[in-house]
Amino acid sequence: MDIHEILKKQKKEGERQRAWGDYGMVVSATEESSKIGADILKKGGNAMDALAAVQFGLAVSEPFNTGLASSGFIIYYDAEKKETKVIQGHSKAPHKSKKNVFVDEHEDVIPFLERSTPGTAVAIPGILKAFDKALELYGSKSWSELMEPAIRLSEEGVVVNKTWKSGLDRFGNRLSDEAKKFFFPNGVPLTEGEKVVNKELTKTLKRLQEKGADDFYCGEIAHAIVDITHKLDGCLTLEDLANYEAKVQEPLQANYKGFDVVVPSPPNGGGLALLYMLQLLEQLDLSQYEADSWERYYILTETLRIMTSDKLAYLADPDFYDVPVDGMLHPDYIKERLKIYNFEYRSEDILPGNPWEYDNDKSPSGLKPQKDDKGSETTHFIAADRHGNIAACTSSLEHTFGSGIMVPGYGFLLNNDMTDFDPDPAGVNGVEPNKYAVSAKTPTFVFKDGKPFLALGSPGGPTIVASVMQTLINVIDYQMDLKEAIEAPRVYNGTGPLIWWEEGIPSSAKQKMEKMNYDFDKIPLEIGNVQAILFDQVNGLMYGASDSSRPGKPACVNKDEAENE
Incomplete structure (x- = not known):
């Protein structure tokens, strides 16, 4: 680049x-x-x-x-x-x-x-x-x-x-x-x-x-x-x-198309999620598609769904439970997750993968994944x-x-x-004394x-x-x-079909994705x-x-x- x-x-x-x-x-x-x-x-x-x-x-x-x-x-x-x-x-x-x-x-x-x-x-x-x-x-x-x-x-x-x-x-x-x-x-x-x-x-x-x-x-x-x-x-x-x-703390870092991207490490979840998505996008070579094309919005949407599925399953306070950071960013795990994209229809249920297979010195918590995040505001x-x-x-x-x-x-x-904690007491991101929420x-x-x-x-x-x-x-x-x-x-979505979207997305892209079984929210949101x-x-x-x-x-x-x- x-x-x-x-x-x-x-x-x-x-x-x-x-x-x-x-x-x-x-x-x-x-x-x-x-x-x-x-x-x-x-x-x-x-x-x-x-x-x-x-x-x-x-x-x-x-x-x-x-x-x-x-x-x-x-x-x-x-x-x-x-x-x-x-x-x-x-x-x-x-x-x-x-x-x-x-x-x-x-x-x-x-x-x-x-x-x-x-x-x-x-x-x-x-x-x-x-x-x-x-x-x-x-x-x-x-x-x-x-x-x-x-x-x-x-x-x-x-x-x-x-x-x-x-x-x-x-x-x-x-x-x-x-x-x-x-x-x-x-x-x-x-x-x-x-x-x-x-x-x-x-x-x-x-x-x-x-x-x-x-x-x-x-x-x-x-x-x-x-x-x-x-x-x-x-x-x-x-x-x-x-x-x-x-x-x-030391940050996390990964390369994207010759650029080094540096972010906070867990219990910060956004940083790992960003690096994970960039690894997927680099393999898909997003730039081959026009910025307003349905293909681009399809890729972004599925990437967010894949990331959210794994994020809710595996991210937690590392002082309490292991987080498979290396596994989620491992090239072989990325290849496995790339199989979800099909460019023909929305994958019905995107289940968490198994990054532990590529992160052998860490152990799964055995606890339930968190449900979809709630919205919030920040600066x-x-x-x-x-x-x-x-x-x-x-x-x-x-x-x-x-x-x-x-x-x-x-x-x-x-x-x-x-x-920010999962209200479910059995969740990996559930409330525990002296714990950081994801x-x-x-x-x-x-x-x-x-x-x-x-x-x-x-x-x-x-x-x-x-x-x-x-x-x-x-x-x-x-x-x-x-x-x-x-x-x-x-655009934004979690694991389901509903897409939040901003004003300006071409109607042709929306219509194509609706035929692929996506559901756009009724009105645009910031x-x-x-x-x-x-x-x-x-x-x-x-x-x-x-x-x-x-x-x-x-x-x-x-x-x-x-x-x-």
Whole structure:
């Protein structure tokens, strides 16, 4: 694949959600947070400094998708050492969690809405510990300095945008009484264009600025979190918060058409799922088919179904059960799974394969596969600096508004990450004390000849890996401009016949696949919100692009601008 042909397609001008710079780049789902990160770069901060400042900013400007009590995976490329590490801030089950917490007295699974909003839905949040660790290892500025822009933003207030409005319209019923005081003042939902100030969140941010992340895990804030979860039947304890540690891990890596793709390892599930699908797609040579052809959409759909079947069967917390990583990526196993494609009809039931045959030092758990994942919302953001360092994070409260529980007096929402577990106590991804649920988050770096080429990620729960995969192949296989690669219509499905689809998929492709026994959802849906940076090593430029499904905007930094700061 000729990288120069790809670079020629990148456009320097166009929509407001496209930018280019030679000294740094930040992309996120809100314009305010991207600007915060770029300002840190202008003032001499590095990529990790900027990423942390963006996370704090998103806690203010996108508080229903991420925040202080969220989970996340940070992936960092150190340009000097030429190595990538993962800092895991994934939420963890409290040590008093019960395996049967999400089934009733008849052993029937409790409906999602009912199990996602009480205190039992709240897992140990890890994002602040992750950024505390990341800044200790890679940052150049102080925690206090990096929190200051978010505090100023919180004091000034943010304008309610379409993402806020959509979340309130669709999921406002999930909010606790405390949360409704902020999001539904006087019983009326916040309206688009309205400026809103969360005074309690501002107070909390100032407290964290002064006392650091320890106050969230051991101090006054920790007590407030535990108090509210206990009042709502949760089991989170002060011991859980105090004992939480952010792990530094080695990433997974695989090659796709001459590009090295680097992702987090399990219990992150999105990364392995992406690499697995790319191995299938490389053998099928997707680029031989037109980008809007039915063949392409057929291949994407079946690939997602094959991946989902294996993901639900085998992915779990590796501290509890072996995960057949090598087996799933083994060339001989890929050949076995390729036999499922037929180009004539939808394969009725795609059952899990047997990757254990190609991963002999590991043992099957013997537990049941998880059922299809539920949808959720998240956010993704990336920062790149003038030294060549890149930092990216996908962080989440799990569902929009998380558990809906707002900590009284502190102005932030708690996650519902416990619902990332399979509610079936016998499932391989079932609830167990001190266990990580499998996560779909997929922060991704792509390298060419050892040099950074692309960084990308997306929110969207189980659809995350579909968004990342399709954007990546749009750039590499179809040599699209980055923004066009993001905006090209995407598809998603699990193991069944129903396909979620975005506006723009040709009716001829849909009709052909319907004859093959696929079922397209009645109306198109927005799938994911990809944020990405492409690196032009030849010309020393960074191209940033944001997805139009949210109002985010890349913020670039150019050399003259930074030197004059």
